[in-house]
Amino acid sequence: MRHIPHLHVPGPWEGADLSVSDDHSRHLRKILRLGDGADLSYTDGAGTTGRGTLQGDLIVRGSESLIDRPEPAVAVAVAPPRTPGRVRFVVEKLAELGIDRIYWLATRHGEGRPPRSDKAIAWARAALEQSRGAWLLGFEGPIGVEDLPESSTLWVAERESQPPPSVVNGGILVIGPEAGFAEGEVPAAACRIALGTRVLRVETAAVAGATLLLDRSGRLAP
Template sequence: MFVPTIYQPEIDSKVQKVTIENSKLHHLKKVLRIKDYDRVNVSNGTGQLFLGQLVNDNVEINSLKNYERKESLTVFVPYLREKNRFRFMIEKLVELGVTRLFIGKTQNTQNTNIDYEKIQSWAISALEQSGTPFFPQIVTTESIDYSIFDTCFDLTGSSFTKDSPKLNTFAIGPEGGWSPEELSNFKYIYKISDFSLRTETAAISAVSLML
């Protein structure tokens, strides 16, 4: 049975009642048809899931579940100009439990502004839809930091399979590929296919292999 989840990052384990902002309350009642005493969960994004029920436009907390991440994953992905594909990638990476998500530009990324607030709203939507207790740290950047990311995926790399040692930190390149200059800055280069993959396909596949 689907139980809706609300993201409230400021709450802690002592909370007994959570006030819901008007827009989310409207969504619960008018879209999801949630009524008083129906189950509603609240996630603070740090591994705590508060189980409760809707009562007089608030969520009264009945119990708390604590979760620990199975893997700590830090991933760089390039900005995608096509909004629907970009949103799909962000949402799936949140659902899969990425710990830190860096979003930036590469030499083959089309020049455009990165809307942090929009990305944040997509990520929150993914958390609330999936019910995950974890919310990633999202960092937008103008360029990749090679002191953090020394490993990337590219068609020129060695094959990475489900039997390969797991990676905790890696970068996904744009569909045009990394430039030779960018590739020279990585210590390790792998590939997950012999053929070109869309950026969102490569990102989701790579993260799935690490879980």
């Protein structure tokens, strides 16, 4: 099957054409060696997607549709790992999976720091394009666990717990720092779940737990 590039073009969109960024233009022309008339797909990252063609530094807009935000909502609250490369891995993989939002946690034992906003958004945009998604990953924080939305179920990953139920209604997966949460840092009402018997790195736990929560929320079904 012929590969059709998928581009994130932030809205609002006006007119019959969309401007292609310099980075996109270089990639399309020099790496993919596409010429005028090549087919493209595109999204505004807020649910609207379309199919168009490349003309110069423009996308000629074609048929477009609005894709509803997936439900139920699934987010990940995570204490940033210690190194930038591991933080980037968290962002890219959660964006590819289709997680709705990352909450960066400020914890007493945490040793990492959240990435700069522009870096995180750039990583999320690249992952959105790679995975051909329609909704761009959002970010909040740093915040404490106690400041996470009260309307969402908190699923706190703890090795000495039980796996989550076979069916859940979304929620927020909570991944602490490698040294663990301090006593009293996690609300008593939070649900504790196990992600297996092994000790996982922060980024591994985030991806494994997010996949499990998406699956049991029905978000991975075709």
